[in-house]
Amino acid sequence: MFVLSLIALAIASISAFVSLNAKEEVFKVAMACLAIVSVFLTLILAPWEIQLIVVAIPLAIAQGAAPKAIAKFNHRSTEKSMN
Numbered sequence: 001m002f003v004l005s006l007i008a009l010a011i012a013s014i015s016a017f018v019s020l021n022a023k024e025e026v027f028k029v030a031m032a033c034l035a036i037v038s039v040f041l042t043l044i045l046a047p048w049e050i051q052l053i054v055v056a057i058p059l060a061i062a063q064g065a066a067p068k069a070i071a072k073f074n075h076r077s078t079e080k081s082m083n
Contacts, residue, residue: 005045012038 012035019031043054 002045002047005042005047005050008038008042008045012036012042 015031015038016035019028019035022028022031043051046054
């Protein structure tokens with residue numbers, strides 16, 4: 001499974017590179033779609049440890065960023081109400 005995951009990741013990387021450097025729009029869109037499908041296929045075929053990391057990191061970042069964003073929003077709303 002890990003080898004299949006690496007193959008799908010390689011296909012995604014190559015198709016993303018080709019998509020960024022292509023001249024024709026249709027070819028760019030086709031390569032971008034292939035890259036997206038390959039990334040999802042990579043996530044499906046990846047071992048559960050990697051899947052857990054891929055899910056846990058954005059959740060941890062969001063959890064750490066949420067209190068800062070809420071505090072910033074509250075600070076802005078109190079400034080507007082004072083003016």
